[in-house]
Amino acid sequence: xxxxxxxxxxxxxxxxxxxxxxxxxxxxxxxxxxxxxxxxxxxxxxxxxxxxxxxxxxxxxxxxxxxxxxxxxxxxxxxxxxxxxxxxxxxxxxxxxxxxxxxxxxxxxxxxxxxxxxxxxxxxxxxxxxxxxxxxxxxxxxxxxxxxxxxxxxxxxxxxxxxxxxxxxxxxxxxxxxxxxxxxxxxxxxxxxxxxxxxxxxxxxxxxxxxxxxxxxxxxxxxxxxxxxxxxxxxxxxxxxxxxxxxxxxxxxxxxxxxxxxxxxxxxxxxxxxxxxxxxxxxxxxxxxxxxxxxxxxxxxxxxxxxxxxxxxxxxxxxxxxxxxxxxxxxxxxxxxxxxxxxxxxxxxxxxxxxxxxxxxxxxxxxxxxxxxxxxxxxxxxxxxxxxxxxxxxxxxxxxxxxxxxxxxxxxxxxxxxxxxxxxxxxxxxxxxxxxxxxxxxxxxxxxxxxxxxxxxxxxxxx
Numbered sequence: 001x002x003x004x005x006x007x008x009x010x011x012x013x014x015x016x017x018x019x020x021x022x023x024x025x026x027x028x029x030x031x032x033x034x035x036x037x038x039x040x041x042x043x044x045x046x047x048x049x050x051x052x053x054x055x056x057x058x059x060x061x062x063x064x065x066x067x068x069x070x071x072x073x074x075x076x077x078x079x080x081x082x083x084x085x086x087x088x089x090x091x092x093x094x095x096x097x098x099x100x101x102x103x104x105x106x107x108x109x110x111x112x113x114x115x116x117x118x119x120x121x122x123x124x125x126x127x128x129x130x131x132x133x134x135x136x137x138x139x140x141x142x143x144x145x146x147x148x149x150x151x152x153x154x155x156x157x158x159x160x161x162x163x164x165x166x167x168x169x170x171x172x173x174x175x176x177x178x179x180x181x182x183x184x185x186x187x188x189x190x191x192x193x194x195x196x197x198x199x200x201x202x203x204x205x206x207x208x209x210x211x212x213x214x215x216x217x218x219x220x221x222x223x224x225x226x227x228x229x230x231x232x233x234x235x236x237x238x239x240x241x242x243x244x245x246x247x248x249x250x251x252x253x254x255x256x257x258x259x260x261x262x263x264x265x266x267x268x269x270x271x272x273x274x275x276x277x278x279x280x281x282x283x284x285x286x287x288x289x290x291x292x293x294x295x296x297x298x299x300x301x302x303x304x305x306x307x308x309x310x311x312x313x314x315x316x317x318x319x320x321x322x323x324x325x326x327x328x329x330x331x332x333x334x335x336x337x338x339x340x341x342x343x344x345x346x347x348x349x350x351x352x353x354x355x356x357x358x359x360x361x362x363x364x365x366x367x368x369x370x371x372x373x374x375x376x377x378x379x380x381x382x383x384x385x386x387x388x389x390x391x392x393x394x395x396x397x398x399x400x401x402x403x404x405x406x407x408x409x410x411x412x413x414x415x416x417x418x419x420x421x422x423x424x425x426x427x428x429x430x431x432x433x434x435x436x437x438x439x440x441x442x443x444x445x446x447x448x449x450x451x452x453x454x455x456x457x458x459x460x461x462x463x
Contacts, residue, residue, distance in 0.1 A: 001395055006371070007378055009396050016381040017433070032064060035336070035385060035431055039064075040072035043332035044279065044325050046298040048305035048429075050338050051360075051406035052116065053346030055441040056383075057338045058124035060433060064336070065297045066131065069143055073295060075286055076144030077132075078279055080300035081120050083249050084155045085111035086147030087242050093132040094142040096235060105129040106444055114151060116408040118346055118355045118443035126444060146282055148275040148298070148321075153253035154187045156246040160215065163243035171214065178207040179250070193257025203258060208251045215247040234289050241285045245278065265317045272304060276324040298325075302337045302429075303405050310427035311403075322428075337429040339404070341373035343438035346450065347410040356449045357440045361412050367402040368425055372434040383435040388425040397425040 001009070017031040039045045045068060049057035068074040079086060090096075092108035102108045105126045112120040129145070136142040157179040164172035181204035185192040195201035219240055252274045260267040279296065286294035298305065300321060303313070308320035325333040342362045346355050363369030376382065388397045403423040404415075411418040425432060443450060 003374075006396050007375055009392065010371070010375050010386070011379060013390060013392050014375060014379075014381070014384045014386045016379070017383045017385055019382050031385070032067065036064065036067045036071060038387075038431070039334040039336070040068060042334040043283070043293070043295055043329055044298060044334070045074070045296075046300065046305040046322055046325060046333070046335045048300060048302035048335070048337045050302050050340055050404060051345045051347075051410075052119050052301060052408045053355075053406075053441050054338075054340065054343070054438045055124060056340075056435045056438045058122065058441055060338070060435075061299060062124060062128040062131075065128070065299075068295075068297055069135075073141075074143070074297050075141070075290070075294055076146060076282065076296045078146045078148050078282060078296050078298045079120065080149055080275075080304060081112065081147040082114065082149050082152035082155070083147040083242075083245055083278070084152050084159045085114075085120070086145055087111075087159075089129055090145040093129060093145050094136060095133075105133065109444070115352045116348060116355070117445075118441065119408065121444045122346075123442045123444065144282075144286070146278075148278045148300070150249055150253045150256055150271055150274045151189075152246075153189050153250055153257070154182065156249040156253070157182070159246045160211070160243055160250070163239065163246075171218075174214070175211055178204075178211045181207050189253070189257050192254075193259075194261055196258045197261040204254055205258075208247075208254050212247045212251045215244045219244040237285075237289055241281075245281065248278070248281075249274075268318050272319060272321045272324065275300070275304065275321045276328070279321070279325070280328070301405070301407065302403075303407075305335050306337055306423070306428040307335070310424045312422040334431075335429045336431045336433065339369050339372060339432060339434045340438040341369050341376070341434075341436045344440040345406060345410060345438075346440040346443060347406065348408055351409060353409070354447050354449045355443050357451070358410050358412070360406070360410070360438070361415060363404060364402055364416065364420065367404060367420065368397075368423070369404055369434075371396075371401065373436055376434070376436040382437070383433065386432050386434070388429055388432055389427075394426060398427075400424050 015031065015034065047061045047064060049061065051057065065074070065077060088102070088111040089108045092102050092105070108129065109121045109126060132143050132145065161172055161175050161179065164175055182192060185195070196203040252270065256267055256270050259270055279298065283294045283296060298321070304321045306320060307323045307326055308314035308318050309323055314323070322335050340360065343360050345358050345360050347358050348355055363373060375384070386393065386397070400422045402420045403425070404419050405421065406419055
């Protein structure tokens, strides 16, 4: 099919979205009615982002999520963030926080200290968390806020010990002894992973597995009784679940850091499998606690949300949270991706570096982003929505094209190698929102480098 024919098919199938949403995040506009209807019956809705630093992706994702919560009774948001950091926000949202400092959403987000802090400590997330809190204060059913990731080995271990210190000092002493295995690495997870991977030090695997088993036994014997109780009992059940999942994070993170030095694909798969297992555990816990079917919205990068089987990443053995969720829940899983042609993005010049505002290069002519840009030029639509699996788009979005993925760092000098991969959009997402020109998300703390403009073109990428 030629260029004109391709654009004509796309024009007939795409749904333009109102421009005011670019500034207001107007998820209540009629442009999202069909999307919310299609996604609303799912048990899990995964909403992605093409970068970890684009304002419009955060804003529109939050707007869609608001409608899913209000119109379809979704009870939790699960993010590509660490479990203990998100739990601090969860307690703030539900009014359970006992930290005097957490009077505002910005305070509750202070737990996100690990690089890249701007992913969750930004203006759009702050506004969404504030909305969740206001909604709960007005008497609406409180919505949970949870982390799916595994990078919090030390803070998760500390959370397990603090939980047990309050309830069972002997159990706390056992946990302190087991997790003491990590002490001489001075909170350096990479140092531990390197030493254990190459047999320079004994691994802590057996000790963290023993602690996880003890926490699971405690959870299994207590959860049913506490879930059947009143508000206090349910809160206690939540806290026990939080502690048990922290023990799981420590166990999986220990394996992850040992694996990453030997096998990149295996470590990626371990991480996304952990996200899926955490999501499953969360859904099951919510159902036991509330006595009704649970529904969760997931916020993560396109690379996690999309179905890896539709990409070259899948062909080399990687899987994704989106793939695993589709395999587990079938039609009960709905995935939404985002794309952009150009604009600015918040990124770092290196892993662990300072947040900066970079210009995103115009997309490549052999990419989906460029195809959507051409439609934008032809129609004047600044943003629009397509449903890639729809039959009329099979010939347009079924064949492989390049797709761009920008993580927490951006390498424009080697963009083709660092940020593009081949994908078949018709099999990857249930819906795709394209915003032709986008802007950098604003971190809550904006260093001088962020205001300074361009990011140097000399650094690696990561998701």
